Amino acid sequence: MSRHLASWRNSIDRSPLLEAVIELLYPTRCVLCEQGTSLLCAACAAELSYIDRRWACPRCGAPFGRQICTECTERDSPRRFAFSEAFSVLEYNQVAKALVRVYKDGGERRLAVLISQIMARALPLEWRLWADALCWVPADPVARRRRNFDHLRLIAEGLAALLGLEPLDLLVKRGSLDQRGLTRGERQQNAQDAFSFKGGHGVAAKLKARCPHLLLLDDVFTTGATMNAATETLLAAGASDVRTLTLARVW
Numbered sequence: 001m002s003r004h005l006a007s008w009r010n011s012i013d014r015s016p017l018l019e020a021v022i023e024l025l026y027p028t029r030c031v032l033c034e035q036g037t038s039l040l041c042a043a044c045a046a047e048l049s050y051i052d053r054r055w056a057c058p059r060c061g062a063p064f065g066r067q068i069c070t071e072c073t074e075r076d077s078p079r080r081f082a083f084s085e086a087f088s089v090l091e092y093n094q095v096a097k098a099l100v101r102v103y104k105d106g107g108e109r110r111l112a113v114l115i116s117q118i119m120a121r122a123l124p125l126e127w128r129l130w131a132d133a134l135c136w137v138p139a140d141p142v143a144r145r146r147r148n149f150d151h152l153r154l155i156a157e158g159l160a161a162l163l164g165l166e167p168l169d170l171l172v173k174r175g176s177l178d179q180r181g182l183t184r185g186e187r188q189q190n191a192q193d194a195f196s197f198k199g200g201h202g203v204a205a206k207l208k209a210r211c212p213h214l215l216l217l218d219d220v221f222t223t224g225a226t227m228n229a230a231t232e233t234l235l236a237a238g239a240s241d242v243r244t245l246t247l248a249r250v251w
Helices: 003-011 015-024 096-103 111-122 125-130 139-145 151-163 184-192 200-212 225-237
Strands: 085-091 133-136 171-173 194-198 213-221 241-251
Touching: 085 111, 096 111, 096 213, 096 241, 111 151, 111 213, 111 241, 125 241, 133 151, 151 213, 171 225, 194 225, 213 225, 225 241
Parallel strands: 085 241, 133 213, 213 241
Antiparallel strands: 171 194
């Protein structure tokens, strides 16, 4: 489905009858290969490479083995993340990259449900029991206007429903924070002071009393700079611990 058609299909309010008419005129096809009759066909789904958390770094989620990876233990410049653990569901291979691109920039909002399901199935039970609520890295104002939706909010709301957690809208992104194409150092610099807390003292008090363990959601983990900056904001607001969950991990 073209980007313009996907955007149009997702921008209108549809009754069940209209939905049936649209499906008849423009049948659902796999968003990656345009075959089959589902958003993600079995062949493309089989190309997704899942990360086994038992063999991933517990600090950054890189699939290097169940140990603190070398990048998290560099002697000269150790990476000290504010979040306590990170877990990514998929390796950021070509299929995962295309899935994220079609959803974020192609306007195929129906993928939010599918991505929520993928992440819910992969999330360890211990994490489900640990979390009091979940929140997400919000889209910056420019990206939100361009896409006409906050892609992570949709995923977070679907995931929260599947996990039985409360979705909390806690963060505001200051300006644009597009990290694509930046080096690690540039990403860290770009992410500094990128977020503010979206609530007053009342929200912070509720956060500290009722939701001390937060699950922070994003789509792709590259260097961890964005997640680290967001975590620092949440901890300063009253959260006692933050773990991060992302759909895919670049490594």
